[in-house]
Amino acid sequence: MERQIVYESRSLYRDDFRVTGFAFGQGEPAMCIVGSMRGNEYQQLYICSQLVRRLGELEAQGRLVPDRQILVIPCVNPYSMNLQKRFWCIDNTDINRMFPGYALGETTQRVAAGVFDQIQRYQYGVQFSSFYMPGAFVPHVRIMKTGYEDREMAVRFGLPYVVLHAPRPFDTTTLNYNWQIWDTKAFTLYTASNSRVDRPSAHQAVEAVLGFMADQDLLRYHRHGSFYLSRVVESEDMIALRADRAGFFESFVVPGQEVEAGEDLARILDPYLGTEQSRVTAPAAGTVAFVRDEAMTYESTTVVKLIPSDD
Amino acid sequence: MIKTVVRVGLPVGEDLHIRKNRLSPQTGGPGRRVSIVTGTHGDELEGQYVCYALQRRIQAQPELLRGTVDIYPALNPLGLNSVTRGIPGFDLDMNRSFPGQPDGDMNEAVAAEIVQDLLGSDLCLDIHASNIFLTEIPQIRINELHAAQLLPLARLANVDLVWVHSNATVLESTLAYSLNSRGTPTLVVEMGVGMRITKSYGDQLVDGIFRLMAELGVWRGDVPEVRAPVVSQPPEEVAFLNAPVSGIWLKHLDHGARLRAGDVLGEILDPLRGQVLCAVTAPVDGWLFTVREYPVVDQGSLLARILPGGER
Numbered sequence: 213m214e215r216q217i218v219y220e221s222r223s224l225y226r227d228d229f230r231v232t233g234f235a236f237g238q239g240e241p242a243m244c245i246v247g248s249m250r251g252n253e254y255q256q257l258y259i260c261s262q263l264v265r266r267l268g269e270l271e272a273q274g275r276l277v278p279d280r281q282i283l284v285i286p287c288v289n290p291y292s293m294n295l296q297k298r299f300w301c302i303d304n305t306d307i308n309r310m311f312p313g314y315a316l317g318e319t320t321q322r323v324a325a326g327v328f329d330q331i332q333r334y335q336y337g338v339q340f341s342s343f344y345m346p347g348a349f350v351p352h353v354r355i356m357k358t359g360y361e362d363r364e365m366a367v368r369f370g371l372p373y374v375v376l377h378a379p380r381p382f383d384t385t386t387l388n389y390n391w392q393i394w395d396t397k398a399f400t401l402y403t404a405s406n407s408r409v410d411r412p413s414a415h416q417a418v419e420a421v422l423g424f425m426a427d428q429d430l431l432r433y434h435r436h437g438s439f440y441l442s443r444v445v446e447s448e449d450m451i452a453l454r455a456d457r458a459g460f461f462e463s464f465v466v467p468g469q470e471v472e473a474g475e476d477l478a479r480i481l482d483p484y485l486g487t488e489q490s491r492v493t494a495p496a497a498g499t500v501a502f503v504r505d506e507a508m509t510y511e512s513t514t515v516v517k518l519i520p521s522d523d
Numbered sequence: 524m525i526k527t528v529v530r531v532g533l534p535v536g537e538d539l540h541i542r543k544n545r546l547s548p549q550t551g552g553p554g555r556r557v558s559i560v561t562g563t564h565g566d567e568l569e570g571q572y573v574c575y576a577l578q579r580r581i582q583a584q585p586e587l588l589r590g591t592v593d594i595y596p597a598l599n600p601l602g603l604n605s606v607t608r609g610i611p612g613f614d615l616d617m618n619r620s621f622p623g624q625p626d627g628d629m630n631e632a633v634a635a636e637i638v639q640d641l642l643g644s645d646l647c648l649d650i651h652a653s654n655i656f657l658t659e660i661p662q663i664r665i666n667e668l669h670a671a672q673l674l675p676l677a678r679l680a681n682v683d684l685v686w687v688h689s690n691a692t693v694l695e696s697t698l699a700y701s702l703n704s705r706g707t708p709t710l711v712v713e714m715g716v717g718m719r720i721t722k723s724y725g726d727q728l729v730d731g732i733f734r735l736m737a738e739l740g741v742w743r744g745d746v747p748e749v750r751a752p753v754v755s756q757p758p759e760e761v762a763f764l765n766a767p768v769s770g771i772w773l774k775h776l777d778h779g780a781r782l783r784a785g786d787v788l789g790e791i792l793d794p795l796r797g798q799v800l801c802a803v804t805a806p807v808d809g810w811l812f813t814v815r816e817y818p819v820v821d822q823g824s825l826l827a828r829i830l831p832g833g834e835r
Contacts, residue, residue, distance in 0.1 A: 221822045224769045224793065298614055302821055303656065309693070316765060319823035344615060345628070381695035382619045452628070458532035483535045510612070511532030512629040 213268045218285055219326035221319075231288050231327055236267045239279030242430050244334040244396075245421060246285045246327075246387065249308045249341070250299065251292030252407040256340035259403065259414045260286035266418060275432045282430060283334065288327055308341070309382065311390040328390065336428065337396040338421060339387050342406040345514065347504045350467040351416055353442070354400040356383060360392045363444055366399055368427045369420040370439035372468065373501070373519065377447040404467060443522065450501055451518040455480055457489040461509040465516070469500045477516050480509065497521045528595070529636045531629060539600060541637065546581055546592040554590030555739050558641050559732070561595070561650040563618050563698065565602020565609070569715040570650035572725035577732055581742075590741030593644070598637060598698075606718070608654065619693070622701035638701050645739055646676065647709040648732065649699050655717035656817040657825065658778045661724050664711045666690050667757055669703040674754070677710055679738055681731030681749035683779075684812055684830070687756040716816050753810070755830055762806055762829040766791060766820040770800045778814040782807075788827055791820060807831045 219231040247253070247260035264284050270276065287293060291301050299306050305320045312332075313325025331337065343349070352373035355361045366374040383389055391398035401420065404413035416437060423435040455461065460481040465471060471494045478492040492515060502517035509515055529541040548554055559577065561570025574596040581588055597603050601611045609616050610630055623634025641647055653659045662684035663677040670687045677685045694700055702709040712728060715721040734749045736742035755761060766772065770791035776782070782805040791800045803826055805811075813828035820826070 222769055223821065224771065224819075225795070302819060302824070303654075304608065304614075317763075317823065318765060318825055319821040322823040344613060381692050384692045452626075454628070458534045460534075508534035510534060510629050512632050514628045 213264070213271060218330045219323060221322070226291065229291050229323075231285060231290075231323070233283050233285045233330070234264045234267075236271050236282040236284075237276040237278070237280055239281050241334040242280040242282060243336040243338070243425060243428070244283045244285070244331045245338045245340075246331065247287055247340050248293065249288045249339075249387070250306065251289060251295060251297045253340070253342050254293075254407055255403055255405045255409055255414060256342065257287050257293070258409045259340055259417045260284055262414060262418045263421060266422060270422075270431060270433065277430050277432070280430050282425070283331065285327070285331070288323065308387055309385045311385055311387050312394070324387075328387070332391065332394045332396065334396050336424075337387075337391040337398040338424075339398070339400045340417070341388075341400050341402065343402070343502070345504065346406070346506045347502050348404050348410075348467050349402045350499065350501050350519075351401075351403050351413055351420075352501070354388075354402060354447075355398070356386075356389050356392065358389060358392045360395075362397050365397060367442045367444070369399065369401070369424045369442070370435070371401070371416070371420050371442055372440045374442045374444045375447050375450075376444065443519075445519050449520065451495060451498065451520060452514045453477065453492050453495075453516040453518065454512050455490070455492065455509045455515045456511065458509060458511040459483045459489055460507060461504055461515060463503050463505075463516070465500045465503060467500050467503055471498060471500060471518070473497045478503075483508070492516055494518060528640045529633050531633060541595070541598060541600060541633070543593050543595045543640070544578070546578065546585075546588060546594070548588045548590060549586055551589070555645040555741050556591040556593060556643065557732070557736055557739065557741050558593040558595065558644040558647040559650065560598060560641065560647060560698070562597035562603050563599055563649070564616075564651065564654070564717075565599050565605065565607045565611075566655050566717040567608075567652035568603075568718060568720055569652035569725060571596060572720045572722060573650055573728055573732075576725055576729045580729065580733070584744055587742055587744035589743050590645075590736070590739065592736070592741065593641075595637075595641075608717075618698060619696040621696055621698045622705075638698070638705075641698075641702055642705055642707050644702075644707050645741075646735060647699075647702055647707055648680075648712055648735075649709055650712045650714075650728070652715045652717050652719075653713055653813070656815055657813050658716040658816045659713045660684060660779050660812045661712070661714040661727055662686055662812065663752070664688060664713060666694060666700060666703070669708075670756070672708055673703070673710060676708060676735060676738075678752060678754075679731065679734045679749055680710060680712070680752075681727055681734060681747075682712065682714070682752050683750065685752045685754045686761065687754070688761075689757050753830065760831070762809065762831055763825065764788070764803060764806070764827040764829065766803075766822055766824045766826055768800045769822045770820060772815055772818050772820045772824075772826060774814060774816070776811060776814065778811055780811045782809050782811055782829060784808050788814065803827075805829060
């Protein structure tokens with residue numbers, strides 16, 4: 213394992229800004245794994261730290277395939293993590309809206325450019341990311357439909373779902389999109405949590421990545437734990453259920469749970485009276501893909517997403 | 524007449540209202556419609572004065588109004604109330620959420636309702652104030668895709684600069700792009716600086732709005748002479764100056780200054796050591812139309828934009 217500085221810049225009053233990578237093996241740039249890019253992505257950092265630990269052990273055991281290099285960048289944004297702020301310290305910009313970056317541009321464009329310069333040659337790219345709304349997901353691989361996406365390969369992570377997502381204009385500046393445009397097979401992995409560490413789901417993600425590497429002949433390794441035959445779903449086929457009232461949000465279900473048509477999934481309570489104001493009900497049978505995990509909700513906000521049953 | 528365009532319930536005993544004021548002619552039909560929108564970014568306040576001053580002048584001579592003027596002073600009321608640029612609670616840039624989706628998440632549904640309400644306007648002005656970091660001379664920015672239709676209108680708006688810039692896919696999520704691509708001509712105004720009101724710029728733009736209203740037959744009164752703007756179009760390149768080092772920016776020249784190559788715009792300082800880290804100089808002769816106001820800079824922070832060749 214070689215610890216390396218992927219990108220750095222100096223600050224006036226803070227320690228230098230450093231993006232740190234961990235390289236395993238030498239040779240062809242085979243696989244790059246990127247963790248937290250926002251300051252509240254603790255689960256993403258945790259997963260990468262566990263991957264660094266496991267890859268270090270596997271390298272010591274001689275299980276890496278020769279002439280292939282694996283790079284793990286656990287955190288692209290330590291400055292924001294240390295402030296507990298989701299986006300960039302001064303201007304609140306999102307590094308994951310700055311790719312492919314611009315080396316002579318604004319600060320986060322430079323960070324994106326500096327990192328992308330180091331990671332764009334890899335054959336496979338994995339990013340652990342988060343949704344802009346607080347909530348828990350069923351673990352899945354998300355790929356953007358750029359015309360270069362590889363859904364068969366996405367299935368090899370062995371997570372329960374592969375979600376295909378048609379990019380919208382603001383998606384064109386994400387790492388996943390740009391990796392694909394520059395010939396890296398890119399996959400974004402979502403696990404159960406975001407700003408809280410969920411160890412079982414982190415363990416599942418580590419095994420998914422190691423298993424994928426074994427599948428692509430980067431690693432001699434036997435998977436531990438469950439390997440799902442992923443179901444591939446289009447993101448527009450997912451059913452988004454919105455709160456029709458604002459108030460306290462109480463969920464009756466968890467991600468991954470099977471539900472029947474007509475089943476109550478959550479309810480909303482009046483914030484003053486404590487009485488039930490409305491229920492969120494499944495319009496069709498399916499699997500819970502996302503559940504909001506905040507105490508309260510706005511009106512018209514997506515609180516549950518369902519993947520409809522395929523039969 | 525004040526109308527709620529969007530209403531959404533907030534968790535505890537409050538609704539979010541996005542409102543507009545519709546000024547209608549005293550006689551005749553509704554005529555053509557001009558919409559003034561601002562307050563998308565909660566830290567940009569220059570448009571607040573424009574909404575006020577425009578109405579005061581119309582109210583002084585309401586008989587001269589021959590069309591409809593819709594004024595939307597706060598597309599992001601929660602942001603304005605909390606000195607927050609984006610949408611509080613979501614940390615999203617509202618101007619990357621258009622055209623929205625009627626059955627989408629709250630922010631997408633709100634964006635869709637706003638677009639729906641504005642569509643059909645004969646002209647829309649979307650007023651911004653850069654951000655809290657930069658000061659701008661009054662200018663209109665136009666995506667080159669829509670330049671043919673918008674440039675003649677922009678020339679009447681009494682701004683100092685019209686900057687026609689190249690398209691970028693990410694900009695397709697803006698309000699202006701969403702409206703222009705659906706047939707509602709929309710001019711994006713940038714002027715002044717975040718968190719402040721520059722009254723002289725507001726008055727200048729209000730003159731331009733009256734000139735535009737007269738052009739569209741919405742206003743029958745006398746209108747002031749408007750200035751002819753400098754127009755910058757591709758392939759002409761605007762020069763961007765970014766901070767080469769992190770430090771404290773001390774501005775030497777104000778926006779609007781004419782520059783010669785080599786002129787010092789400002790310095791980046793290290794107060795801990797009492798040193799000048801670097802002097803920032805103009806790379807070309809030109810016109811300083813954007814300059815950084817906020818002193819703290821990271822390496823890469825935008826310090827200035829210069830139009831090469833200067834004022835013409």
